[in-house]
Amino acid sequence: MTDQPGNPGETGADVLCDTLLANDVDVCFANPGTSEMHFVAALDRKPAMRCVLGLFEGVVSGAADGYARMAGKPAATLLHTGPGMANAMANMHNARRANTPMVNVVGDHASYHLPYDAALTSDIDTLARPMSGHVRRIAGIEDVSPATAESVAASMSAPGTVSTLILPANFAWGSAPQGAPAKAQLRAPTRVDDTRLEAAASALRDGKKTLILMTGTALREAPLEDAHRIAAATGADLLAQQANARLERGGSRVALNRVPYPIDQALEVLKVYERVILVGAKAPVGFFAYPGKPSSLLPEGCEVLTLADPTDDLPGALDALAQAVGAKPAPKPQIAAIPDLASGKLTPETIAITVGHHLPENAIVCDESVTSGRDFFRFTYGAASHDWLQLTGGAIGVGLPLATGAAIACPDRKVVALQADGSGMYTNQALWTMARENLDVCIVIFANRRYAILHGELKGVGAGEAGENARRMLDFDEPSLDWVKIAGGMGVEAARAETAEGFTELFKRAAKTRGPFLIEAMI
Numbered sequence: 001m002t003d004q005p006g007n008p009g010e011t012g013a014d015v016l017c018d019t020l021l022a023n024d025v026d027v028c029f030a031n032p033g034t035s036e037m038h039f040v041a042a043l044d045r046k047p048a049m050r051c052v053l054g055l056f057e058g059v060v061s062g063a064a065d066g067y068a069r070m071a072g073k074p075a076a077t078l079l080h081t082g083p084g085m086a087n088a089m090a091n092m093h094n095a096r097r098a099n100t101p102m103v104n105v106v107g108d109h110a111s112y113h114l115p116y117d118a119a120l121t122s123d124i125d126t127l128a129r130p131m132s133g134h135v136r137r138i139a140g141i142e143d144v145s146p147a148t149a150e151s152v153a154a155s156m157s158a159p160g161t162v163s164t165l166i167l168p169a170n171f172a173w174g175s176a177p178q179g180a181p182a183k184a185q186l187r188a189p190t191r192v193d194d195t196r197l198e199a200a201a202s203a204l205r206d207g208k209k210t211l212i213l214m215t216g217t218a219l220r221e222a223p224l225e226d227a228h229r230i231a232a233a234t235g236a237d238l239l240a241q242q243a244n245a246r247l248e249r250g251g252s253r254v255a256l257n258r259v260p261y262p263i264d265q266a267l268e269v270l271k272v273y274e275r276v277i278l279v280g281a282k283a284p285v286g287f288f289a290y291p292g293k294p295s296s297l298l299p300e301g302c303e304v305l306t307l308a309d310p311t312d313d314l315p316g317a318l319d320a321l322a323q324a325v326g327a328k329p330a331p332k333p334q335i336a337a338i339p340d341l342a343s344g345k346l347t348p349e350t351i352a353i354t355v356g357h358h359l360p361e362n363a364i365v366c367d368e369s370v371t372s373g374r375d376f377f378r379f380t381y382g383a384a385s386h387d388w389l390q391l392t393g394g395a396i397g398v399g400l401p402l403a404t405g406a407a408i409a410c411p412d413r414k415v416v417a418l419q420a421d422g423s424g425m426y427t428n429q430a431l432w433t434m435a436r437e438n439l440d441v442c443i444v445i446f447a448n449r450r451y452a453i454l455h456g457e458l459k460g461v462g463a464g465e466a467g468e469n470a471r472r473m474l475d476f477d478e479p480s481l482d483w484v485k486i487a488g489g490m491g492v493e494a495a496r497a498e499t500a501e502g503f504t505e506l507f508k509r510a511a512k513t514r515g516p517f518l519i520e521a522m523i
Contacts, residue, residue, distance in 0.1 A: 003110075003141065006175035012144045013042035013172040015181070016105070019148040021048050022181035025076050025103060027067060027408065028052070029060040033080030035107035035120075038172040040078075052408060052437060054401070055429035057087035062401025062427060063408070064102045065095040069246050069389055070364060070409035074101035074155045074163075081108055082122030085164070090395040090426075092131035095162050097393035098245035099216065099310060101155040102162045103148075104132070110170035124166050133161025141174045149182035157187035159216055159280070159310040192308050192317035200277050200307045201324035204234040208274040208303075211237050213259075216280040216314050219247040223315040224254040226322045227279075232330030233322075237273075241281040242266075243392045250359070251385030255335050257377060259284050259297070263460070266297045275303040280314045287394065291462045335381045342500040346523055348372040348446065350500040352379035355444075358504070359383040360414040360511050364406045367391070368399025369418040371453045372446040372523065376418070397426025400443065404430045407439035414511060417443045421481055422451045428486060434516040435491030442510035443492075443518040449477040483520040494518035 006012070016039065020026075027050045032040050043051055054060040057079055064075040079085045085092075085106045095102050106124055108114070114121060128135045134154035138147045147165060155163035204210060212227060219240055231238050240247060240258040249256065260266045263286045276283065276298060283304050284297040298304070308317035321327075338357055342350040352375065359365070361384040367373055368391050380386075389406060391398050403417035424445060434441050451474045458466055458474070466474055487494035497503035497519055510517040 003170040003174035005173055008041070009045060010175055010178065011038055011042060011172060012141050012174050012176045013039040014045065015144045015176045016148050016167065016172070017042045017046045017049060019145045019181040020076055020103070020152065021046065023149060023152045023184045025074055025152060026050060027075040028078055029054055029063045029075055029405070030078035031055070031057050031060050031080065031084060032078050033084060033107065035081055035109060035169045036078055038169065039105065039107065039167065052433065054433055056427060057084050058091050058397055058427045059401045059404065059430045059433060061088035061095065061102070061104070062091035062398045063405035063430070063433070065091060065098060065100045065398065066366065066389065066402035066405025067409045068100045068102060069098065070387070070406045074103050074152065075405070077102065077104045079104055079106045081106065081120045082124045082127050083120060085124060085127060089131045091398050091401060092162050093395050094391060094393035094398045096131055096133060099159040099161065100245065101160040103151050103155050104162065104164040106164060106166050107172070108166050108168045111168045112170065128164040131162060132164040134163040136164070137166040138168060138171050141171050141176050144171060144176060145182040149184045153184035153186055156184065158189035189313035190311055192312055192320055196307055197317070197320055197324060200305055200321055203275060203277065203305055204230070204236055204325055209272055210234070210275045210277060211239060211270070211273045212277045212279060213239055213241055213281045213284070214279040215241045215244050216310060218279045218314040218318060219244055219256070220315065221248045221253050223318045224248065224256060226318040228254045228332065229322050229327035229330055230318070230325055233325050233327040241284065243390050245389065245392055247388045249386060249388055250380065250383040253385060254332060255381040261287060261374060263290055263293055263297070270297050271299050273299065273302055275305065278304065278306045279308050279317060280310050280312070290460055338379055338382050341504055344500055346497060346500050346503055346521060348523060349375065349379070351444065351503060351521055352376045354500070354504045354507050355416070356380045356383045358508050358511050359386055359416065361385060363414045363416055364389065364410060366399055366403040366406055366415060366417045368396065368402070368420060368423055369446055370396070370420040370423060371456060372420060372448065373418050396423035400424060400430035401427050403441050403443070404433050404439060407434070407441050408437065411440065415439070415441045417441055419443055419445050421445050421447045421449065421483065422476065425481070428490070431487055431490035431492045431516070431518070438515055440514050441516045442507070443516070445483045445518060445520045447481070447483060447520050447522050449480055450475040483518060487518040492516045492518050494520065496520045496522060498522045
């Protein structure tokens with residue numbers, strides 16, 4: 001052991017915090033343990049850093065995901081050794097699939113203590129790699145600032161990724177060299193390749209039935225306008241890929257649908273296309289393999305052209321393509337009016353109609369409604385302008401944390417969390433953080449008291465209807481969850497809606513009132 005304890009303000013942990021702040025990382029979602037106490041002490045000395053406690057590490061990583069999607073920059077997370085990071089990994093996976101910038105600071109035992117194989121010793125580096133685009137272990141006190149800046153740069157380099165920085169405890173408490181914090185060297189998005197641009201422009205002139213499939217920053221308001229002009233000029237159709245980190249929609253924005261989740265619906269939608277042009281997206285495939293059904297959702301012989309990779313400047317690519325095909329401003333097609341507010345039975349459809357009518361202007365929707373929300377787009381094209389954030393990696397339990405992070409990133413905007421009840425139980429601790437931080441979130445719980453998606457998947461894979469044993473694994477109605485009591489126990493005001501009219505009244509109230517409010521919608 002050669003490291004010497006540093007004085008307050010002079011430790012490796014202070015240098016790490018200072019380097020984060022110097023690179024505009026000023027929010028830390030945390031669930032620390034003993035190995036991170038010197039980092040906690042350093043944060044106490046950094047009032048510019050906002051520290052947000054999550055009572056489960058999956059809340060921490062999911063909140064960092066939601067924050068970065070809306071803030072356009074990473075938050076830090078603070079996680080306790082390998083097991084703490086393991087609890088965060090499902091939402092690290094979702095963030096990686098969303099190309100979300102995130103800097104995980106994972107505490108480890110002191111470097112000299114690792115050979116003793118204490119109880120919490122694990123191979124953090126190996127654990128982190130599948131869910132991270134970048135992994136860096138701090139090698140010594142002198143390495144703290146360079147390693148931190150490198151991790152920030154990796155997270156922010158286009159298109160964004162999860163960066164995991166491993167901090168041995170002795171390099172946190174040790175006396176650190178004093179100097180200016182290292183600055184992150186960011187890698188900007190690359191310009192669209194001229195050959196690809198020419199190929200896409202040429203293809204759009206030949207009359208084949210063509211789909212332009214988009215994701216990422218191509219789904220912001222201005223590039224969507226360019227895409228609409230291209231479609232109007234060439235006859236191409238537009239779709240977003242099935243799962244997207246953020247889509248700007250509603251109001252006067254371009255109304256865009258996405259590839260359906262159910263494989264039969266997706267095959268039906270895509271069967272007409274002779275060509276697909278990808279803008280940051282992947283060629284569509286089934287979410288799972290199903291007996292007797294294809295993995296690729298495109299018809300046989302469909303040509304796939306890539307205009308832009310995720311690392312490219314996607315808005316720039318669409319602007320360049322619009323110029324290449326001579327696209328001019330074009331009127332948008334008429335959007336079907338949202339149906340009148342319903343009365344009587346409460347269903348996913350009547351909930352969608354209410355949200356379509358009463359979603360506040362400039363709201364943020366965090367969607368983990370799973371089966372209940374598959375038809376929501378149809379009823380919200382005409383809603384007020386809003387951002388739509390989705391579950392991107394398929395690992396359920398991101399919805400409530402995502403809303404938490406989005407609300408911290410955008411405190412002046414109402415956040416609406418559309419949340420399935422089963423997946424909500426994975427990270428319901430996020431409600432406590434919402435209450436503690438007084439976040440302006442309306443949570444809608446779709447209370448069908450079952451994993452409805454798995455009932456559908458049981459049929460989809462050809463295994464038939466659920467019998468008694470299967471229902472015991474797929475349903476949770478004995479005993480029934482009581483989300484009003486769960487929310488109350490976490491400090492969040494809540495009420496139950498059992499009719500369409502009752503839901504409308506509660507949603508209107510929540511939309512006009514600041515602070516967290518949960519509606520348990522009995523569907």
